[in-house]
């Protein structure tokens with residue numbers, strides 16, 4: 001790779017990562033992830049240029065860090081595969097970064113599996129409480145509550161305060177109609193899910209009641 005090729009790669013890399021930064025700031029995480037993946041092809045050239053002309057040393061690089069962080073959270077396997085292919089094809093990347101990227105990739109893959117499990121559980125039980133979650137997911141070494149908090153920041157899940165804890169649900173399914181049962185008189189009613197998560201006046205007993213969600217077979 002000659003100097004002008006390295007320069008081109010560095011410019012392309014910087015352009016990608018500037019776009020990824022903007023996307024993250026705007027809450028478009030999936031776009032940021034895709035942009036980081038397209039920066040992979042320029043990562044080696046950028047590193048060579050920075051090492052040669054700026055004497056740069058690397059712990060890790062931003063494109064790779066972004067993929068390791070967001071691919072698991074967004075349940076995307078493909079970016080991790082692309083990263084692995086890049087590491088295999090351009091061994092120099094691993095040689096010139098002081099962090100053990102292969103190990104981080106292994107951790108991200110495990111993280112992805114854990115995130116999948118958590119997401120499936122949230123999909124299967126609307127309005128699950130945070131305590132229930134910990135019980136159902138067992139003692140796996142994954143920070144479930146931390147993941148929920150991050151998903152909440154990314155607006156992928158909703159947390160509705162419930163006593164000292166939260167009820168968790170997937171953001172995109174909030175507009176679904178569900179059945180609920182009055183906690184005072186047992187009367188059933190249907191309402192949009194997000195309304196049932198809060199106290200509603202019961203049509204029968206007229207009390208302000210927190211409705212218990214009833215299981216439903218309906219698919220959205």
Ligand SMILES: [Zn+2]
Pocket residue numbers: 182183184185186187202203204205206207209
């Ligand atoms: Zn009632």
